Amino acid sequence: MIARIGADTRALPVLALxxxxxxxxxxxxxTFAQAGTYAAIYAIAAIGLSLLMGNVNQxxxxxxxxxxxxxxxxxxxxxxxxxxxxxxxxxxxxxxVAAAALAGLAVGFIALRFRGHYLAVATLAFGLxxxxxxxxxxxxxxxxxxxxxxxxxxxxxxxxxxxxxxFAWAFAALAxxxxxxxxxxxxxxxFETIRNDELAAEVLGIPTRRYKIVxxxxxxALAGLAxxxxxxxxxIVVPDAVSVQLSITLLLMVVLxxxxxxxxxxxxxxxxxxxDISGNQFENSxxxxxxVLVIAVVIAAPGGIFGLIRARINAPAAPRRSSSxxxxxxxxxxxxxxxxxxxxxxxxxxxxxxxxxxNDVSFTLERGTLTSLIGPNGAGKxxxxxxxxxxxxxxxxxxxxxxxxxxxxQPHRIAALxxxxxxxxxxxxxxxxxxxxxxxxxxxxxxxERIAVERAYATLERLELAPLANTLARxxxxxxxxxxxxxxxxxxxxxxxxVDEPAAGLNASERDRLQRDLLALRxxxxxxxxxxxxxxxVMAISERVMVLKFGTLIADGPPExxxxxxxxxxxxxxTAVPGTATx
Amino acid sequence: xxxxIRDLHAGYGALDVLRGISLDVDRGELVAVLGPNGAGKxxxxxxxxxxxxxxxxxxxxxxxxxLVRASTVAGVGFGCLHVPEGRRLFTELTVDDxxxxxAYTADRRTLDADVAAIYERxxxxxxxxxxxxxSLSGGEQQMLAIGRALMARxxxxxxxxxxxxxxxxxxxxxFDLLADLKRAGTALLVVEQNAYLTLQHADRAYVxxxxxxxxxxxxxxxxxxxxxxxxxxxxxxx
Numbered sequence: 001m002i003a004r005i006g007a008d009t010r011a012l013p014v015l016a017l018x019x020x021x022x023x024x025x026x027x028x029x030x031t032f033a034q035a036g037t038y039a040a041i042y043a044i045a046a047i048g049l050s051l052l053m054g055n056v057n058q059x060x061x062x063x064x065x066x067x068x069x070x071x072x073x074x075x076x077x078x079x080x081x082x083x084x085x086x087x088x089x090x091x092x093x094x095x096x097v098a099a100a101a102l103a104g105l106a107v108g109f110i111a112l113r114f115r116g117h118y119l120a121v122a123t124l125a126f127g128l129x130x131x132x133x134x135x136x137x138x139x140x141x142x143x144x145x146x147x148x149x150x151x152x153x154x155x156x157x158x159x160x161x162x163x164x165x166x167f168a169w170a171f172a173a174l175a176x177x178x179x180x181x182x183x184x185x186x187x188x189x190x191f192e193t194i195r196n197d198e199l200a201a202e203v204l205g206i207p208t209r210r211y212k213i214v215x216x217x218x219x220x221a222l223a224g225l226a227x228x229x230x231x232x233x234x235x236i237v238v239p240d241a242v243s244v245q246l247s248i249t250l251l252l253m254v255v256l257x258x259x260x261x262x263x264x265x266x267x268x269x270x271x272x273x274x275x276d277i278s279g280n281q282f283e284n285s286x287x288x289x290x291x292v293l294v295i296a297v298v299i300a301a302p303g304g305i306f307g308l309i310r311a312r313i314n315a316p317a318a319p320r321r322s323s324s325x326x327x328x329x330x331x332x333x334x335x336x337x338x339x340x341x342x343x344x345x346x347x348x349x350x351x352x353x354x355x356x357x358x359n360d361v362s363f364t365l366e367r368g369t370l371t372s373l374i375g376p377n378g379a380g381k382x383x384x385x386x387x388x389x390x391x392x393x394x395x396x397x398x399x400x401x402x403x404x405x406x407x408x409x410q411p412h413r414i415a416a417l418x419x420x421x422x423x424x425x426x427x428x429x430x431x432x433x434x435x436x437x438x439x440x441x442x443x444x445x446x447x448x449e450r451i452a453v454e455r456a457y458a459t460l461e462r463l464e465l466a467p468l469a470n471t472l473a474r475x476x477x478x479x480x481x482x483x484x485x486x487x488x489x490x491x492x493x494x495x496x497x498x499v500d501e502p503a504a505g506l507n508a509s510e511r512d513r514l515q516r517d518l519l520a521l522r523x524x525x526x527x528x529x530x531x532x533x534x535x536x537x538v539m540a541i542s543e544r545v546m547v548l549k550f551g552t553l554i555a556d557g558p559p560e561x562x563x564x565x566x567x568x569x570x571x572x573x574x575t576a577v578p579g580t581a582t583x
Numbered sequence: 584x585x586x587x588i589r590d591l592h593a594g595y596g597a598l599d600v601l602r603g604i605s606l607d608v609d610r611g612e613l614v615a616v617l618g619p620n621g622a623g624k625x626x627x628x629x630x631x632x633x634x635x636x637x638x639x640x641x642x643x644x645x646x647x648x649x650l651v652r653a654s655t656v657a658g659v660g661f662g663c664l665h666v667p668e669g670r671r672l673f674t675e676l677t678v679d680d681x682x683x684x685x686a687y688t689a690d691r692r693t694l695d696a697d698v699a700a701i702y703e704r705x706x707x708x709x710x711x712x713x714x715x716x717x718s719l720s721g722g723e724q725q726m727l728a729i730g731r732a733l734m735a736r737x738x739x740x741x742x743x744x745x746x747x748x749x750x751x752x753x754x755x756x757x758f759d760l761l762a763d764l765k766r767a768g769t770a771l772l773v774v775e776q777n778a779y780l781t782l783q784h785a786d787r788a789y790v791x792x793x794x795x796x797x798x799x800x801x802x803x804x805x806x807x808x809x810x811x812x813x814x815x816x817x818x819x820x821x
Contacts, residue, residue, distance in 0.1 A: 376776055377620050378747065478597045504621050505598045508793075533620035535817030563816050572619070572815045574777030 002192050002436055003472075004261070005183045007313040011263040011306070012176060019169050026165060031277060033165045037233055039273035040168035041226045044175045046253040046265035048222030051179060054260020055191040056208075056215040057198070058111055062123035063250045065130030066103060066220040068242030070096035070227030072134060075146035075237040085153035093228035097221050104220020108213035127247050134239040145238030152232050164233045171229060175222055176262050182218075183262070185449060189432075191215075193440045195260060196429035203389060204488070205415035205444030223250075252290060256297050258304025267305050318435055318470050319453045340403030342367050342496045342527040348387050348397035350380070350551075357383040359551040360397070365496075370518065370528045372538040375548035376571055381531045382424060384548065385498050388529075389421050390414045401496065416444045420494035424501045424531075426485045430474035434465060434484050437473050441491030459491045463517060479510040486517065496527045503534040515541055539563065547571065584644075585610050585739055585770050586631075586663070591641035593630035600626040600636070602794040608739060613761060613771040615781045615802065618791035619815050624774040625668055627791070628741045632658050632665035646738055660688050662738035666745065668774075670728040674717035678708055681716050681727055685734030701730045704760075722753035729760065739770045746777050758784050778815070782806040790814055 019036075026032035045067055052058050070093065077092025078085075107126055114122045134140050141147075151160040152167070159167045183191060190211060193201035198208050231237045249272060257268025272290075279286045301308045343365040350358040357380045365371055373381050386392050388399050390411040398407040406414050415421075420441075429437050438456040447455060460466045463483055468476065476484060482502055489497060499518070503511050511534065519541055522528055532538050538545060538559070545562040547555040549571040555562045562568055586608040593601040600623045608614045616624050629636035631643055633655045643650040648661045658665075673681050682698050689697070702709035705726045711719060716727060725745055732740055742761075746754040754777070761771055762784060775781040782788060782802045790798040790805065792814050798805060805811055 377744075476597075478599070481597070501621070505600070535619065535815065539817040559817075569812065569816065572776075572778075573812060574775075574780045 002183075002188060002432060004192070004310070004431065005180070005188055007310045008183070008261045008263050008306075009180055010313050011309065012180065015263060015266050016173065019173075023165055023169070027162060030161065033162045035273050035277035037165045037168045038276065039270040040165070040172040041230050041233065042250065042253060042273055043172045043266050043269035044168075044229070045223040045226035045250050046257070046269045047172075047175050047179050047262055048219030049250055050254045050257070050259050050261060050265035051182070051191075052215045052219040053254055054258075054264075055183070055195050056212045057195060058212055058215065059116075059120050059251075060107075060123040060216075060219065061120050061244070061247045061251060062107070062125070062127030062130075063219065063223045064242045064244065064246035065127040066100040066223035067227035067230070067246060067250075068130050068134055068237075068239075069100040069103060070224030071231040071237045071242060072096070072140055072146070072227075073099060073224075074228045074231040075149045076140060078150050078232070079146055079148065085150060086155065088150075089152035089228075089232055093225070093232075096228045097224040100224025100227070101217045101221035104217035105213060107220065108216030111216060112209055112212065124244065124247070127244055131239050131243050134242065143239060145236060145241075147236050149231050149235045149237065151235065159232065160235075168229050168233065171225060172266070175225070176266065179262050186443065186446075186452070189436065189440050190443060192432055192436070193429050193443075196431055197427050199391070199411075200423065200427035200429065201440070202411040203391075203415050203421045204441055205412045205492070206440070207410070207412045209410070249290075252294060254304075256293060256304055258301075258306035258310075261304075261306050261310075263309075264304050264306030271305070318433065319439075319449070321454060321457050341365060341400075342402055343388065343529065344400040345384075345388065346398050346400070348384065348399065349395045350383050350387050350392070351395045356551050358387060358548075361548070361551070361553050362397075363546060363553070363556065365527055365529060367495075367527055368522060368525050369543050370522045370530065370541055371544045371546065372530045372532055372542040373546050373548060374532065374535070374538055379548040379571075380551040381548055382500060383551075385421070385500055385529075385531060388414075389419070389498060412444075415494075418492075418494045419496045419498065420489035420492070421498040422482075422485045422489050422500055422502060424504065426481045428473040428476070428481055428485055428488070431472065433470050433472055434476070434487075435460065435469040437484055437488050438491045441488035443492070445492050456491060459487050463487045479506050482506060482510075482514070483517075486514075490521065490526075494526070496529070497521065498529050500531045501533060502530070503532055503537050511537060584608070585646055586772070587642075587644040588631070589642045591627075591630060591643065592639040593626060593636050593641075594639065595626075595636060599639070600794050601630060603641070604791075604794075604796060606789055606796070608770050608772050610738070610770050611765060611768050612787065613765045613773065613785045615785035615788040616772065616774045616791060617778045617781065617788055617805075617811070618797070620776075622791035623794040624791055625743050626794075628665055628667075628743050628772070628774055631741065632663065634665065634667065656688070659735055662736065663741070664732040664735055664737035664739065665741045666728050666732050666743065668743040668747070670724050672716040672724055672728055672731070675715055677713050677715055678719070678727055679712040681731050682708075682734055685731035687735075689735050697734055697736075701733060704733075704763075705730055721748050722750070722756065725749065725753075725757060726760070729757075733764075737769060739772060740764065741772045741774075743774045744776060745773065746775060746780070754780065778811060779806065 022036055026036050045063055049060060049063050052060055073096025074092045078088045081088055111119055135143055151158050190206045193206055194208050194211055202208050253268035253272050254265055256271060258264030275289055341364045346362045348358055348361045361384060375381050387394055390409045394407060398405055401417050404417060435456055438459050439452055442452045442455050460469055465483060465487055468480060502514055515537060542559055545559050546553055547562060547568050555565045555568050584607045588604060588606045591601055591604040604627060616627060618624050626636050630638050631650060638651050645661055645663050650658055682701055686694050686697060707723055708727055708730060745757050765771055773781060782805055785802040787801050788805050789796050790811055797814055798810055
């Protein structure tokens with residue numbers, strides 16, 4: 001399990017105990033019980049927002065809109081339908097949650113087109129639209145909202161006052177458990193990789209867009225559930241209660257508590273609920289207190305309150321290898337069955353505005369060969385790699401991988417075909433251990449956890465990285481970072497591997513290792529395409545060298561021919577211009 | 584010596600790039616730094632001017648000042664100017680404003696005269712002085728980047744790949760300009776991919792490989808040295 005989530009999981013029983021003890025203490029104190037109930041309601045919405053902000057890096061200042069959908073569904077349903085009270089709240093709440101989830105799905109789709117401040121403004125607009133609709137809708141009571149919402153009734157038990165505390169916390173506990181479960185195992189690892197580096201996640205076959213949309217829908221559903229409980233608890237829903245103010249309060253809870261953690265959301269929600277109730281008589285000072293708190297937390301604990309606590313919680317042990325390893329954890333690389341060329345690039349052109357970065361490039365790679373792509377700075381090598389890997393659209397041309405036309409496909413789909421890739425600047429997931437990085441590399445295989453762990457360890461051993469398994473990637477030495485990235489890229493046994501400048505920054509002995517590792521992969525049957533500036537390495541290991549200059553292929557052939565090609569010599573060393581002054 | 588570097592180690596974060604560079608530039612000299620991609624050429628300039636790169640150890644003496652301890656701004660004040668790769672103009676500002684900002688550390692009383700002198704040297708910039716820098720051609724942008732640096736009255740001008748992306752004729756103009764500046768007494772440290780052309784104009788050159796100096800000598804010696812080509816394209820010397 002990811003260390004960060006491990007600490008989160010370990011904190012939950014303690015927080016549950018606090019909720020239970022507080023609940024017992026609050027039995028004779030209506031103010032306490034009310035504050036505790038609000039804490040639970042806020043917590044449900046904050047958990048969803050925390051996941052959205054902390055795990056898929058999306059911000060939302062529109063959560064009150066989803067909250068309002070849940071609240072109004074309950075207010076409207078329970079006051080207009082003629083259903084037994086035991087049925088009307090659950091049914092209306094379920095409808096509200098579903099509506100909020102659908103709205104979240106829609107906002108999630110739209111959010112893919114926005115980043116940073118623009119996303120914040122777009123979600124803010126969603127919240128404002130919701131309030132506007134609630135405000136103008138005669139059906140929902142307009143500005144005065146819906147009054148006399150009945151308390152949920154289950155047999156002899158009426159959920160109001162003190163019982164509402166336990167009712168709300170039961171839902172909060174459920175939300176916490178479901179959320180923590182999402183953050184574990186394969187899906188949790190995917191969330192963690194997106195948190196660390198979206199592009200690197202995508203080339204491992206992780207559908208980052210889908211995860212973002214799902215996170216929006218999930219956060220929307222939880223906010224809707226919070227609204228549904230809120231309406232039943234308070235008995236009245238007005239547009240002002242679900243305004244931007246609430247969205248910002250939820251945001252504050254997540255920032256204060258620490259985004260990306262369930263415990264942080266619970267702590268933030270409890271803190272603000274207590275300030276809210278205890279500060280009731282100081283109506284105007286409340287905002288001041290919020291402001292001071294946020295400034296203090298941002299300066300003293302950028303990871304939020306839970307960020308401070310987390311460091312004191314012992315991380316759980318890393319997953320171990322089973323004593324009886326499953327058969328064949330490292331199967332031989334299965335080439336594409338149809339016998340087609342691993343990679344065929346045809347007429348690929350990529351323009352950025354007026355600049356032609358890649359100009360009508362075509363080539364085909366033979367299976368089990370190692371080909372290097374070289375060229376001066378700015379020749380378009382990485383752009384061509386990105387074009388093959390589905391990062392950015394092509395201006396013209398097509399890319400065929402093992403006979404499958406992948407032109408215009410998203411990177412995770414190309415990865416899923418069996419294509420691995422490394423980056424010029426080794427984009428590791430810094431907050432994850434070496435083992436977790438490599439485990440994330442196995443994502444596309446959909447192995448059971450036990451097999452995935454076994455495969456990750458086998459890959460680490462293969463590259464002699466096992467002693468570093470539990471080191472955080474951000475603490476690695478530079479040379480090791482490169483090797484871990486290679487391990488991550490080959491963990492799922494791709495049959496085509498694109499390697500971008502693997503030797504950059506390596507010392508002589510690390511470079512020798514790299515040379516051995518790459519040749520071993522080729523001998524296993526992998527097809528490799530390498531961008532590299534280290535000519536000794538390129539000339540020593542490549543069967544074929546292609547030279548790119550200003551986006552155009554100017555040479556293609558065995559290393560010896562390419563090295564002596566006059567055009568290549570001129571591309572690399574320039575040519576003296578006759579007739580100009582000499583020094 | 585104007586610039587004297589001894590056993591310089593530098594890099595970025597965990598990455599070590601320069602592994603013990605020693606290099607000199609004298610007044611009025613044009614010194615080239617050559618080498619394949621990733622050899623550490625740009626990092627050398629960035630370490631001297633403290634842009635992005637971190638100096639780990641070694642010494643950089645410039646005109647009696649210790650540049651290892653000086654900030655980027657202090658280095659400019661001493662007369663050590665860096666024209667970075669990609670030019671880094673203020674693209675939304677006019678040509679005139681770009682030039683005037685170049686004189687930020689210089690004497691303001693002579694500002695107008697200095698700007699006029701730059702326009703005299705670059706007539707095409709004079710015609711475009713109220714255009715935004717973004718609208719200039721690549722060659723004009725490179726001239727503006729050099730002109731902006733000249734506004735600070737440099738003793739040493741460091742240029743990172745001034746010929747990148749320019750047509751051969753424009754490249755020739757840039758190198759003629761460098762020869763002019765040299766005659767006027769400015770020392771030049773030029774990083775270039777285009778080895779043979781640069782060697783035509785340089786007095787001396789250093790060839791970097793893997794963050795260390797692989798070859799050093801006069802431009803004439805190096806232009807005839809087959810090892811230069813072997814460093815760029817691998818293989819044994821033939």
